Amino acid sequence: MTINTAFNSGRLTLYLAGELDHHEARNTIRRIEELLDEYMPRDCVLDLAGLNFMDSSGIAVIIRVSRRMKTLGGRAWIENPAKQPQRVIDASGIDRLVPVAVGK
Amino acid sequence: MKESNYIKLEFPSRSSNEAFARTAAAAFAAQLDPTLEELGDIKTAVSEAVTNAIVHAYPDSIGRIAMRLRIIKGSTLEISVRDWGKGIADVEQAMTPLFSTGGEERSGMGFTIMGSFMDKLRVRSSPGRGTTVVMQRFISPRQGLR
Numbered sequence: 576m577t578i579n580t581a582f583n584s585g586r587l588t589l590y591l592a593g594e595l596d597h598h599e600a601r602n603t604i605r606r607i608e609e610l611l612d613e614y615m616p617r618d619c620v621l622d623l624a625g626l627n628f629m630d631s632s633g634i635a636v637i638i639r640v641s642r643r644m645k646t647l648g649g650r651a652w653i654e655n656p657a658k659q660p661q662r663v664i665d666a667s668g669i670d671r672l673v674p675v676a677v678g679k
Numbered sequence: 680m681k682e683s684n685y686i687k688l689e690f691p692s693r694s695s696n697e698a699f700a701r702t703a704a705a706a707f708a709a710q711l712d713p714t715l716e717e718l719g720d721i722k723t724a725v726s727e728a729v730t731n732a733i734v735h736a737y738p739d740s741i742g743r744i745a746m747r748l749r750i751i752k753g754s755t756l757e758i759s760v761r762d763w764g765k766g767i768a769d770v771e772q773a774m775t776p777l778f779s780t781g782g783e784e785r786s787g788m789g790f791t792i793m794g795s796f797m798d799k800l801r802v803r804s805s806p807g808r809g810t811t812v813v814m815q816r817f818i819s820p821r822q823g824l825r
């Protein structure tokens with residue numbers, strides 16, 4: 576699991592790559608919270624194009640980022656989910672809480 | 680009737696084995712010639728079942744997890760994940776979407792995802808003795824060359 580970042584006019588994009596399961600989730604949450612504290616973004620984009628695998632632990636990470644951005648007065652959304660993460664997102668119904676944007 | 684194929688694996692409940700278990704399941708399932716989507720569904724369901732055992736069956740210790748995969752009726756994959764841990768007092772409650780007694784890295788969606796990615800899902804548990812999750816997924820045979 577790797578996280579690359581891009582920050583541009585208040586928008587922090589997190590490019591998640593690799594596999595996000597329970598084993599990786601705790602460190603991923605910690606790492607993302609550090610990044611949010613560091614950048615204090617207005618918007619946080621979770622770009623999942625490079626994420627080969629995600630299970631419900633990924634849903635927990637997404638929910639946490641979304642809540643955190645709300646308390647910061649900002650927004651969070653998902654972009655470009657690869658096929659397998661997209662199916663987990665659909666099955667969980669999390670797209671009712673966190674918007675999913677495709678194709679850019 | 681053709682004798683069906685199977686594997687049995689046993690491993691300690693370390694979280695680093697989650698990736699191993701789903702990769703092994705995918706490797707076994709490959710003989711049914713699944714699509715990438717079917718393979719992704721199988722890996723996801725296995726990841727959820729094994730993670731549940733690691734997080735909930737053995738919250739404060741390392742215990743045994745046994746995973747068995749077999750092919751039944753020629754084209755259905757059956758996966759069972761068994762532990763000898765704490766057990767679940769109320770299985771129905773545990774299977775309710777968003778219900779979770781796990782930590783910050785769990786969402787309460789594990790059984791929901793197993794249920795929607797598999798054709799059949801059965802959970803047997805007795806407190807103090809352990810839990811067995813049995814899942815089945817039909818893999819549609821594909822015609823001709825890919």
